[in-house]
Each structure stands twice: as C-alpha cells, then as structure tokens.
Amino acid sequence: MGLTFAQKVLAKKAGLSSVAVGQIVDIEPDYCMSHDNTAAIAKTFAKFGVEKVKNPERFVIVLDHTVPASTEEYAKGHKEIREFVEKQGIKAFYDAGVGICHQVLPEMGYALPGSLIVGSDSHTTAYGALGAFSAGVGRSEMAALYATSKIWLKTPASFKVQVEGKLTEPITSKDLVLKIIGDIGADGALYKSVEFAGEAVEAMSLSARLVLSNMAAEMGAKNGYCAPDKKTFAFLEGRAVAEYTPVYPDPDAEYERILTYDALQLGPQVAKPHTVDNVCPVEDVEGTKIHQALIGTCTNGRLEDLRLAARHLEGKKVAKGVRMLVLPASQEILIEALRAGLVEIFARAGALVLSPGCGPCLGAHQGVLAAGEVCISTANRNFQGRMGSNEAATYLASPATVAASAVAGVITDPRKARRGGGA
Amino acid sequence: MIEGKVWKYGDDVNTDVIFAGKYTYKPMTPAEMAEHALEDLDPTFAKGVKPGDIIVAGTNFGCGSSREQAATCIKAAGVAAVIAVSFSRLFFRNAINEGLPVVELAGGTSMIAKDDKVQIDFEKGVVTHKGKEYRFPALPKEVLAILNDGGLIPHVKRALAKT
Numbered sequence: 031m032g033l034t035f036a037q038k039v040l041a042k043k044a045g046l047s048s049v050a051v052g053q054i055v056d057i058e059p060d061y062c063m064s065h066d067n068t069a070a071i072a073k074t075f076a077k078f079g080v081e082k083v084k085n086p087e088r089f090v091i092v093l094d095h096t097v098p099a100s101t102e103e104y105a106k107g108h109k110e111i112r113e114f115v116e117k118q119g120i121k122a123f124y125d126a127g128v129g130i131c132h133q134v135l136p137e138m139g140y141a142l143p144g145s146l147i148v149g150s151d152s153h154t155t156a157y158g159a160l161g162a163f164s165a166g167v168g169r170s171e172m173a174a175l176y177a178t179s180k181i182w183l184k185t186p187a188s189f190k191v192q193v194e195g196k197l198t199e200p201i202t203s204k205d206l207v208l209k210i211i212g213d214i215g216a217d218g219a220l221y222k223s224v225e226f227a228g229e230a231v232e233a234m235s236l237s238a239r240l241v242l243s244n245m246a247a248e249m250g251a252k253n254g255y256c257a258p259d260k261k262t263f264a265f266l267e268g269r270a271v272a273e274y275t276p277v278y279p280d281p282d283a284e285y286e287r288i289l290t291y292d293a294l295q296l297g298p299q300v301a302k303p304h305t306v307d308n309v310c311p312v313e314d315v316e317g318t319k320i321h322q323a324l325i326g327t328c329t330n331g332r333l334e335d336l337r338l339a340a341r342h343l344e345g346k347k348v349a350k351g352v353r354m355l356v357l358p359a360s361q362e363i364l365i366e367a368l369r370a371g372l373v374e375i376f377a378r379a380g381a382l383v384l385s386p387g388c389g390p391c392l393g394a395h396q397g398v399l400a401a402g403e404v405c406i407s408t409a410n411r412n413f414q415g416r417m418g419s420n421e422a423a424t425y426l427a428s429p430a431t432v433a434a435s436a437v438a439g440v441i442t443d444p445r446k447a448r449r450g451g452g453a
Numbered sequence: 454m455i456e457g458k459v460w461k462y463g464d465d466v467n468t469d470v471i472f473a474g475k476y477t478y479k480p481m482t483p484a485e486m487a488e489h490a491l492e493d494l495d496p497t498f499a500k501g502v503k504p505g506d507i508i509v510a511g512t513n514f515g516c517g518s519s520r521e522q523a524a525t526c527i528k529a530a531g532v533a534a535v536i537a538v539s540f541s542r543l544f545f546r547n548a549i550n551e552g553l554p555v556v557e558l559a560g561g562t563s564m565i566a567k568d569d570k571v572q573i574d575f576e577k578g579v580v581t582h583k584g585k586e587y588r589f590p591a592l593p594k595e596v597l598a599i600l601n602d603g604g605l606i607p608h609v610k611r612a613l614a615k616t
Contacts, residue, residue: 054595066478067520077606078613096478103479152519152543168521168547170605177609182595216465217513221542250513252542305465392474392518413469413517415493 032280034188035255036223039163039277043146053185060272061088061140062175063149065131066095069107071150072114074173083118083176090122091115092134097126097387100395118176129360129386132156132244132328136236137362139269143258143276148172148181153328153410155251158243159236160266161258161276163223166247186252187286188223188279193230195293200338200430200444203238204330204408206230206291207245208299208426212309214289220250222286225279230293231256236265237332244329245410248306255279298444300406301426304414312431312443322405323348323436325429326357326384327391330408333366335429340372342433342447343379349439354381355397357389381436393417399424406435454574455533457507460498461567464511468518468544470494472526477518483529490526504531507573509565511537515544521551528553534573536580538562549596552604556580556589 033041033048041048044055064071068091075083083089091111099105108126115123124134132153135141143161148154150172157164167181175181191210197203211218224246231239239256246254258276266274298312325331325339336358348354356376358364364386367373376383382397390397391409398418399405405417405424412424425441434447470493472486491498508527514537515523524547527535534554538561548555556573558580565571565582572581580587592600602608 054593069478070480074606078610080613107478107480150519152517154519166519166543168519168524168543168550170521170550171546174605174609177613184593216516217539217541220513220539250516250541305467307465392477394474394478411469411517413467416469416474418475420493 031284032282034223034283034285035225035277035279036163036186036188036253038279039144039146040183040185042277049185051185051187054182055185056180056182057146058179059088059148059175059181060145061090061147062172063090063092063131063135063147063151063154064172065092065151066107067150067169068114069110071169071172072110074170075176078177080177083120084179086118086120088179089120090135090140091120092124092128092131093126094130095388095392096394098385127361127385129362130328130331130388133331133359133363136160136240137269137360139266139271142266142270142272142274143262144274152247153244155246155254156240156244156328158246158254159239159256160262161255163253165252186221186223188225188283189219190225190227190285190288191291192288193226193228193291193293195230196233197230197293197296200428201296201298202338202428202430203234203241204428205296205299206293207242208301208309209296210289210291211245211249211307212299214249216248216305216307217250219246222251224249224251224254226254226256232259235334236261237334240332241329248410298428298431300431300441301412303412303423303425306411306426312427312441315425315441316443318441319404320352320406320435320439320441321403322397322399323352323354323432324390324397324405324407324409325432326355326359326389327409328359328388329410330429331357331359331363333363335408336363336367336372337370339429339433340375342430342437342444343381344375346379346437348380348436352436352439353397354379354436355384355390356381357384358386360386390417406432406441408432454572455505456570456572457505457533458503459565459567459569459571460502460506460508461565462494462508462510465513465516466494466510467516468520468523471515471523472520477520477522483525486522486526487529490530499530502530502532505533506531507571508532508535509562509571510535511562512539514540516541519543521547524548524551524553536562536571549599550605552600554600558587558589560587
C-alpha cells in the first residue's frame with residue numbers, strides 16, 4: 031500500500047523511511063509563523079531562561095491582526111514585537127501593512143512544496159495550496175519552538191476530496207469548500223489530512239486553491255493539500271527563498287474516506303450564522319437584509335477575488351444602509367488592484383477600501399458589528415460574537431455573492447444580479 | 454483520580470464563545486482571562502464555576518482559532534478537566550500544553566447532565582458517572598509526559614535543564 035502526502039512529508043522530516051497513521055514524530059519545521067500574538071509568545075519564551083532564539087532564520091513574523099494599531103495596547107504589543115525581532119536577529123519580519131500572514135508567506139516564498147510549516151494561527155493550513163504540510167499550533171508551542179526548534183506531530187489519517195468538472199463564474203472555490211463543510215460538518219475531517227484533487231482543482235488558480243486549503247481548518251483538518259503543478263512553480267519563480275522538492279501522494283495511498291464532487295452541479299453557497307457548517311444554497315437566504323459587506327481576509331482577499339467583486343460593482347452604488355469594506359490581502363495585491371483600476375471602481379461604488387490586514391474578521395477593529403446588525407463576508411468564520419456584538423450575525427459567501435448583495439442591500443444570488451460596466 | 458461537578462455543553466463549542474476575539478490581543482493574566490471564560494456561551498459560568506468542576510461537552514470542543522487562551526481561561530477558572538466526545542486538534546494541544554487534562558469519550562456524553570458528579574481515573578482510563586463506568590483511551594506517552602510535567606513550559610524547561 032502506498033503512502034499519503036502527510037505520511038511522506040512527516041517521514042521525510044523525521045528522517046524515517048515511512049510513518050504509520052497515528053505515529054508520533056519529533057520534527058523540526060522548515061518555517062514557523064506567528065503574527066500579532068508574537069508579543070505574548072515572546073513573554074512565554076522568556077520563561078525558559080534561554081537568551082537567544084535557536085535558528086532565528088526559521089521564524090517568520092507578520093503583523094496583520096490589529097494593524098494599524100487601533101488601541102494603545104495593540105501599539106504596545108507591536109512595539110514589543112519590533113524590539114524582539116531586532117534583539118533576536120529575526121530577519122523575516124513583515125510590519126503592519128505588508129499583508130495578511132497567509133498571503134505574505136506564499137508571496138515572500140516561504141510556503142514551498144514539500145516543506146513543513148507550523149504557525150500560531152488556525153488557518154496556517156493555507157500553505158497546503160502550494161503543496162506544503164502546514165498546520166496550526168498554540169502560543170506555548172511557538173515559544174517552545176523558539177527555544178528548541180522542535181515539535182511533536184501525530185501522523186494523521188487522510189481524506190481525499192475528488193472534484194470533477196470545472197467551476198465557472200460566478201461559482202468559486204469558496205462555494206465548493208462551503209458545500210463540502212456543510213456536507214461533512216465542522217468536525218467532518220477532525221484531525222485528518224485532507225487532499226484536494228481532481229480536474230476542477232487542477233484547473234483552479236493558486237488563489238482559488240488557497241481558499242480550499244485555508245478553509246480545511248473549518249472542517250477540523252490538520253492540513254489541506256493541493257498537488258503542486260506548473261502554476262505553483264511559476265508563482266514561486268523569483269519568490270522561493272530556498273530550493274524545494276515537491277511531495278506527491280502515492281497513487282495507491284490509503285484514504286480513510288474519499289468524497290466526490292461535481293463542480294458543474296454547484297451553485298452559490300452561503301454559511302448561515304453562527305457556524306461555518308450551517309450551509310445552504312444562496313436561494314434559501316435570498317432577500318435577507320444586510321448592513322455590512324466584507325471583501326477580504328486570508329480566505330478571499332486576493333486579486334481575482336477583488337476582480338470578481340468589481341465586476342458586480344462597476345458603475346453601481348452600494349445600497350443605502352450598507353457599509354461595504356474591501357481589504358486587499360497584501361500590499362502587492364493592493365498595488366495590482368490599483369493598476370487594474372479596481373480601487374477606483376470600489377471607491378466610486380461607495381465602498382471603503384481599507385489597508386491590507388485581517389481587519390474586522392475577528393472583531394478587533396475596522397468595522398465591528400452592533401447588536402441586530404447583519405454582515406455578509408468572504409471570511410472563513412461566522413461564530414457568534416466574532417465580529418462584534420454577540421447579537422450580530424455573519425453570513426459567509428464568495429466574493430461574487432458578497433458584492434452582488436452589497437449592491438442589492440439584501441443577500442443576492444450573483445447569477446441573477448445584473449453585472450456592472452453598463453451591461 | 455478526580456471528582457467534580459459538571460458544567461454541560463453541546464457540540465462545536467468554539468473558541469470565540471470560550472474566549473472572545475476582542476480579548477485575544479489584550480495582555481491579561483490567567484485570572485483575568487478566567488473572568489471571561491465561556492462568556493458568549495454561558496454568562497453564568499465564570500461567576501459560578503468552583504475549583505475542581507468538570508466541563509462535559511459534545512463533539513469538536515474548542516473548534517476555531519488557535520488561541521491558547523481558550524484553554525488557559527478554562528484552566529485558570531479552576532476547571533479540573535474537560536470531557537468531550539471529540540476535541541479540535543488545536544484545543545487538544547493547547548489544553549495539554551496548559552496542563553489541562555482532556556478526556557475523549559468517543560461513545561458519547563449525552564448521559565451526563567449539568568450538576569451531575571463525575572469521577573475521572575486517568576491511570577485506568579475510566580470515567581464513572583452514576584455508578585456506570587465509561588472507558589477512554591490513554592494519552593500517548595509523549596503527550597502524557599507533557600501533562601504530567603504540568604504543561605509544555607515546565608516540560609521544556611526540564612528538557613532544557615537536562616541538556
């Protein structure tokens with residue numbers, strides 16, 4: 031019997047010829063990522079009585095969750111992080127505005143095929159889109175990594191999600207992954223390594239694959255893998271910080287479960303409040319009044335997401351009573367969006383274009399919700415109270431559905447919405 | 454062996470309702486975190502919880518964010534252990550690393566109700582409730598070693614002291 035992607039990467043990193051499902055291995059990750067929580071991690075690290083971070087070149091720190099600082103407390107945390115990276119000689123530090131960690135690591139060439147990355151953020155699963163094994167860890171574990179460079183990982187069993195057909199606009203990988211999460215539940219892939227495969231995944235852009243791998247966290251998965259291909263290698267050209275060797279599962283690998291989807295049968299999907307697996311076709315919630323619409327986050331803040339949203343906003347106005355927020359996932363994307371004229375389209379439509387960062391996704395700042403308000407968002411989580419008031423509600427959807435809804439003022443099927451540009 | 458009074462919750466108790474995102478980047482002591490424990494799920498919990506109480510829940514406990522404070526605030530509130538049908542992998546790791554015992558009763562927890570008494574025997578791997586015994590698998594030795602040291606920080610300190 032062949033080996034899965036997870037087995038092969040973990041065996042390689044542990045220096046073993048193979049590992050069995052359930053086997054615990056001690057490994058040294060290639061890269062370890064942390065963000066604004068580095069301030070707290072640095073304090074924990076101090077408790078070890080170790081002066082210097084072991085292998086500072088393996089740590090990547092990105093300020094994104096509360097940037098620019100909206101409170102004195104956040105500002106203090108950021109200042110402590112700047113001092114920490116300076117003192118420890120951590121060169122891979124990306125200050126406020128460069129982008130969201132899960133966009134910055136691929137852009138800056140750290141997320142490499144066949145590599146192993148851990149991050150003190152649950153959506154670290156994202157780098158699987160480039161063929162990395164990447165998983166979230168906690169703050170204490172990151173502090174321990176500063177001291178030892180090592181972490182234990184249990185070899186997960188694997189699921190394969192086989193997607194045939196092809197996604198066609200306005201249906202996106204967000205609709206696909208919401209459908210999968212709705213079907214299997216928020217714990218449907220608990221502790222599993224999920225491999226996304228099939229012609230629809232092969233046909234997808236890297237940006238679209240990043241949505242799948244990012245949202246793998248929302249089905250409970252440890253990591254979410256897409257086989258690296260020409261698109262991956264082309265993206266990494268001139269970016270990769272090191273040489274890399276892609277890792278592919280054996281054709282006869284053993285999967286605990288295989289799920290099959292047909293992309294052609296898929297319509298727009300929406301996750302209703304307050305869980306990500308509370309998914310329905312958009313038709314079931316059409317007409318629901320909204321107060322805020324959010325395009326952005328580590329899930330859907332990339333150029334193709336902004337383009338898709340802009341096609342629904344061009345020459346239109348955001349409905350009265352709706353605040354529309356657009357947050358490009360990185361400075362690089364912001365520049366591309368400026369060049370492509372997308373920022374002007376958003377501004378003319380009355381949307382607020384905000385600086386790259388996580389923004390209101392976690393309710394920290396830049397557009398939190400009041401009691402009784404409803405938001406439709408391209409983010410990955412809609413838990414009660416997450417975006418502000420405990421009595422607010424968040425619906426999750428694709429950029430097309432969010433943009434079409436912002437124009438209408440109510441949740442709208444993007445297939446029925448009249449596109450902008452005088453069409 | 455521990456015995457405690459039960460706080461009972463359902464499936465998919467997520468990290469935002471255990472410890473809200475608006476607090477995650479504020480520096481707080483564990484005791485301050487405990488004041489906000491389970492705030493958006495059960496506003497009576499933080500005031501009513503007594504040292505040694507046990508949380509019992511359904512599937513996928515602690516799903517969502519990687520925020521370790523979800524485990525820290527529960528531990529600091531005095532909770533002796535969390536029993537669930539299953540845990541999110543991040544909460545599971547964070548709980549062990551914070552020295553908070555987690556017990557997986559895969560067969561279900563629906564027989565246990567709020568304010569019931571349960572006993573947990575970690576050595577035997579048995580939960581006792583109303584005279585009935587329910588077995589749970591022992592933690593892997595690597596994981597147990599962390600828990601027995603009182604969490605990851607003391608565990609790593611010990612390991613560093615040896616080298």
